[in-house]
Amino acid sequence: MDADMTDQSNSEIKTGPAGLAGVSTEPGAKKPDPILVADNITRTFGGLTAVDVEHVEIQRGAITALIGPNGAGKTTFFNLLTGFDQPNTGSWSLEGKSLKGVAPYKVARLGMVRTFQLTKVLAKLTVIENMRLGATGQKGERFWAAPFKFLWGAQEQSVTEKADDLLARFLLDKKREDFAGSLSGGQRKLLEMARALMVDPELVMLDEPMAGVNPALKQSLLGHVKSLRDEGRTVLFVEHDMDMVRDISDWVIVMAQGKIVAEGTPAAVMADQRVIDAYLGAHHDTDLSELDEERLEAEVEAEIAQEEDSK
Ligand SMILES: Nc1ncnc2c1ncn2[C@@H]1O[C@H](COP(=O)(O)OP(=O)(O)O)[C@@H](O)[C@H]1O
Ligand SMILES: [Mg+2]
Numbered sequence: 001m002d003a004d005m006t007d008q009s010n011s012e013i014k015t016g017p018a019g020l021a022g023v024s025t026e027p028g029a030k031k032p033d034p035i036l037v038a039d040n041i042t043r044t045f046g047g048l049t050a051v052d053v054e055h056v057e058i059q060r061g062a063i064t065a066l067i068g069p070n071g072a073g074k075t076t077f078f079n080l081l082t083g084f085d086q087p088n089t090g091s092w093s094l095e096g097k098s099l100k101g102v103a104p105y106k107v108a109r110l111g112m113v114r115t116f117q118l119t120k121v122l123a124k125l126t127v128i129e130n131m132r133l134g135a136t137g138q139k140g141e142r143f144w145a146a147p148f149k150f151l152w153g154a155q156e157q158s159v160t161e162k163a164d165d166l167l168a169r170f171l172l173d174k175k176r177e178d179f180a181g182s183l184s185g186g187q188r189k190l191l192e193m194a195r196a197l198m199v200d201p202e203l204v205m206l207d208e209p210m211a212g213v214n215p216a217l218k219q220s221l222l223g224h225v226k227s228l229r230d231e232g233r234t235v236l237f238v239e240h241d242m243d244m245v246r247d248i249s250d251w252v253i254v255m256a257q258g259k260i261v262a263e264g265t266p267a268a269v270m271a272d273q274r275v276i277d278a279y280l281g282a283h284h285d286t287d288l289s290e291l292d293e294e295r296l297e298a299e300v301e302a303e304i305a306q307e308e309d310s311k
Contacts, residue, residue: 018062018229018250025264025272028055035060035203035234036081036112041090042258043076050076051087052258058203063225063235065245065266068255069279074238077255078207082114083107094203105136111202115192115209123181127172130180130191131163132156134198162198170194170224186217193224204228206237210244222248246270254278 019032034057043051051073058064066074079085081092083104091100094112102110122130167173170190175183180191189209196204209225210218218241225248228235239245245252245266252269254262256278262269269275 018059020059020062020251020265023059023251023263025262025268027260027263029057029263031057031059033060034058036092036094036236038081038092039090041077041080041092042088043073043080043085044088049258051080053077053090053255053260056253056260058234058236059251060202060234061229061232062250063229063237063248064251064253065249066236066238066253066255067240067242067245067269068261069281072255072278073258074255075207078114078205078238082112082205084114108199108201111199112205113196113199113201113203114205115189115196115207123179125180126177127167127180127183127191128160128163128176130195131167131198132159134195135159135162159198166194166197171220184214184217185212186214186221189213189217189221190224193221197228201233203234203236206235206239208238208240210239210241218244242270256281 023029023031036056036058038053038056040055041051041053042049066077068074076085080087080090081099083099083102083106086101091098093099094107094110097110099107099110099112107113122133125133164173164176167176170193172187172190172194175187180188183191189212193204193206193209206225209221213221222244225235225237229250249266252264252266253260254269254272254275261278262272262274264272
């Protein structure tokens, strides 16, 4: 992707920000240039319908936020799209290619990659080892735990060069030989993002990239997410931090009880009665701005507690 990145991003600037001007705010709205399209995706756990998405399109080259109250089905939907979980019904495609039944590491090689958290196994590897594993796409925990030296061999040098370039870009080059488990919360998020880029994905999916990140690192993370779009990639992210959603999203999709209930620009969505209702249904007697305040209070309290601890 690196060589033709600039051409690609230039051609994206068509009809306003990321080509989304004039798109309907109805759930399932058609996009001018969708990279991902999903239909009739359902996933039940026992009697509970966790995901029930009739139709959704993700615009190429845009940053789309997926928001919704806790338990809305956002993470389950991510897992289904990336092959980590199988739906009861539905079909979906990336660049017109069906992803039904495709294993996660193959989905990653086809251009759609999700970040995933540093597991206990990955924490025991060094930062550079984590990056090299990223080049293989994503396999299960058992795979990660297995000896992996055979994986690169002849390709080792180009993989290592790519890894080192990304570590420099994400300001992790000084941590190259450290165990991933020794990184701070924010540095882990950077490593997760850097590792995802090892497969040069067209579509990057981030599940709560700001969770556990201190305010100082948030700005830097925001910049990194924007830079993904600037180089022509598509970003889909789940986030509770409304400031981040407002700051960087071109488009917001709102889920509640497994369904998409609204879509739109950040401003339109945050003023949408259907969205306010969705959050009201989940948190009694609160609204979006109060939720924001609650979150801020919790953050401040956490910071104070941290300072007290360090005294
Ligand atoms: N593996 C599972 N087994 C049973 N229930 C699950 C499982 N994963 C998710 N759920 C349920 O599905 C619903 C959606 O969960 P999730 O996708 O994690 O929501 P979100 O990410 O929006 O908070 C929740 O009610 C959750 O309890
Ligand atoms: Mg979740």
